[in-house]
Every structure is written in C-alpha cells, then in structure tokens.
Amino acid sequence: NAGVTQTPKFQVLKTGQSMTLQCAQDMNHEYMSWYRQDPGMGLRLIHYSVGAGITDQGEVPNGYNVSRSTTEDFPLRLLSAAPSQTSVYFCASSYRTGFNEQFFGPGTRLTVL
C-alpha cells in the first residue's frame, strides 16, 4: 500500500492564482482531512470529509474548497491564492472517524508570492 499520497511536493504561486492540491489514499479510509501547518501554530484543520459526497469545514476554511467524489481522493482547491496561505499542507486519513489513528501524507510546501 502507498498509504496517503500528496502532489505536488512543492509549489510556488503568484497572488490571485488558483490551484488544486491532490490527496489520495489506498487504505479505504472513510475519514479524510486537510491541515495546514505554520510555525508555532501546530496543525490547524481546514476541511474534512467523513465519506464520499460529504465534506465540512474545519477551523480555518476560508479561501479553500474541497470535494469528495470518491473514497480515495480528497483534493483541496485554493480559489485565489494569498500570501497568508503560504504554509505546509498535510492531508490525513483514518479508519471510519477522525478519532482514530491519523495517517498523514508527506505534505505540500506552498509559497504564495
């Protein structure tokens, strides 16, 4: 099993550009989530999904959209990138609920100029 995969690993955007961060898991996990990690701020939840077709907002959802058309994939869309979205983004999945062991992807390091 590949576990949780994320692409790209690095990305540089200009302010106002849009892009999609990809996340996929091959463990048949129902629960998937997106976090951003900034220095001194820990892991902050952006959006999450408890199953295909179901998504909801986390702690810091503004400026991001998600969809979950399949169990495996959970892409994160930046609608109009801003410098404040410069961060490291992690996708995670877990069996059934988010209360279980979280499996994190390798992360995407995003810089917005």
Added chain:
Amino acid sequence: GQQVMQIPQYQHVQEGEDFTTYCNSSTTLSNIQWYKQRPGGHPVFLIQLVKSGEVKKQKRLTFQFGEAKKNSSLHITATQTTDVGTYFCAAPPRNGGSQGNLIFGKGTKLSVKP
C-alpha cells in the same frame, strides 16, 4: 473552544539526557494520541492512551495518561539524535461531536546536541 496545551514549546537537550513533554486539558479527555514529526517530515502516530492512569512503553519512550484523564506526558530516556523532531498530542473534543476531528496541541520541538 477546547484546547490541549503542550509544554514546553521547545526543549534543547544534550544527547543522553532525558526529555519530557506534557499535554494538559481543562476538561476530561476520552483518549489521547501522540505523534512525532521529524524535521521536514510528516506527523507519524506513536500511540493512543485510553484508560485512566494508563502507562505504555515503547523502548525508551514512556507515555502516561493522568488519573483524571486531563493530562498526559511523553518521557524519553537517554535521548539520541534520532529523537529530534516535534512531538504532538491530540485528543477528541469533549463533546465528541459527530465529525470525529482531533484537536492537536501545538507541539514540543526537541533538539538534541550530540
């Protein structure tokens, strides 16, 4: 909102010294998880504690869950350079919620001087 507070934020130790990080909550926790993130890496699950007063060991790492289930600690005996990284605790919110989202502490960053 509910938070899990981790202290210290940073810890610098000499190789061979012990290290402890603490996770505290103002409310009772149903369980607590610990993760390790190596520099440049992603968080990796270490362990979950569920029972009051529970103690679990993984080689040089000892994890404890307080009797009141409001605090937890991770203790590393005789640190090695391979222990370098940030250690996070995480717990479900008090009200459980239907979403099942963990609340993460801000982490303790450990550096080890050889």
